[in-house]
Amino acid sequence: MSRVGAVILAAGLSTRMGRFKPLVPLAGKPLFHYAAETALAAGLSPVVLVGGHRMRELAASAAPFGARIEIAENPAYRTGMASSLRTGIAALADRTDAALVFLADQPLVPRAVVDALLREYVRSRGEGVRIVRPAYSGAPGHPVLFDAGLYAAFETLGGDEGGRSILVRHRSALRVVPFGDAAWGLDADTPEGLAELEARLAREEGGPGPG
Numbered sequence: 001m002s003r004v005g006a007v008i009l010a011a012g013l014s015t016r017m018g019r020f021k022p023l024v025p026l027a028g029k030p031l032f033h034y035a036a037e038t039a040l041a042a043g044l045s046p047v048v049l050v051g052g053h054r055m056r057e058l059a060a061s062a063a064p065f066g067a068r069i070e071i072a073e074n075p076a077y078r079t080g081m082a083s084s085l086r087t088g089i090a091a092l093a094d095r096t097d098a099a100l101v102f103l104a105d106q107p108l109v110p111r112a113v114v115d116a117l118l119r120e121y122v123r124s125r126g127e128g129v130r131i132v133r134p135a136y137s138g139a140p141g142h143p144v145l146f147d148a149g150l151y152a153a154f155e156t157l158g159g160d161e162g163g164r165s166i167l168v169r170h171r172s173a174l175r176v177v178p179f180g181d182a183a184w185g186l187d188a189d190t191p192e193g194l195a196e197l198e199a200r201l202a203r204e205e206g207g208p209g210p211g
Helices: 031-041 055-068 081-095 111-127 148-156 164-169 191-203
Strands: 004-009 047-051 069-073 098-103 131-136 144-147 174-179
Touching (some): 031 098, 069 081, 081 098, 098 148, 111 131, 111 144, 131 164, 148 164
Parallel strands (some): 047 069
């Protein structure tokens, strides 16, 4: 089995939310805990939490996970998501064959999604697939799996583009795995988005959990 790690992006300023998103409570726990729990439940290792803004508070909130989560500080977080991606990938590059990139503000992604992406990666890597991405009711989503052969491409990213340019340049190596539940792709980017997530959890017994 390939060594697959996780990068959880939690370094931004959360300007649209008005509060620091990773630490916003949802059903009794900080928002980023959902992604962390899902990554750990799926057996990903290492799990790297990339922080920047309010770094001390983020690290304190991650303390209950102990050594199961590594924290990487991105001092250039104000420049955009690309710097956080570079930081996270660099933190696990020499220890993994692939990495799944999670967003800290998407708490409803279940372990079943991660497991399906891993299966597809293992199954299709021999066919040249190097990126595996979920689609929720047709909409591209996260987490996105990148093979280690693409890690060097992250070094050239800039600004707030995220990994879009890598996806475009390597579209022939991309495999999309479809899922029917659009809610799995919901994020807490705004207060309205958070309210929608809270309503969704209120309708589900026990919340999304890690799997």
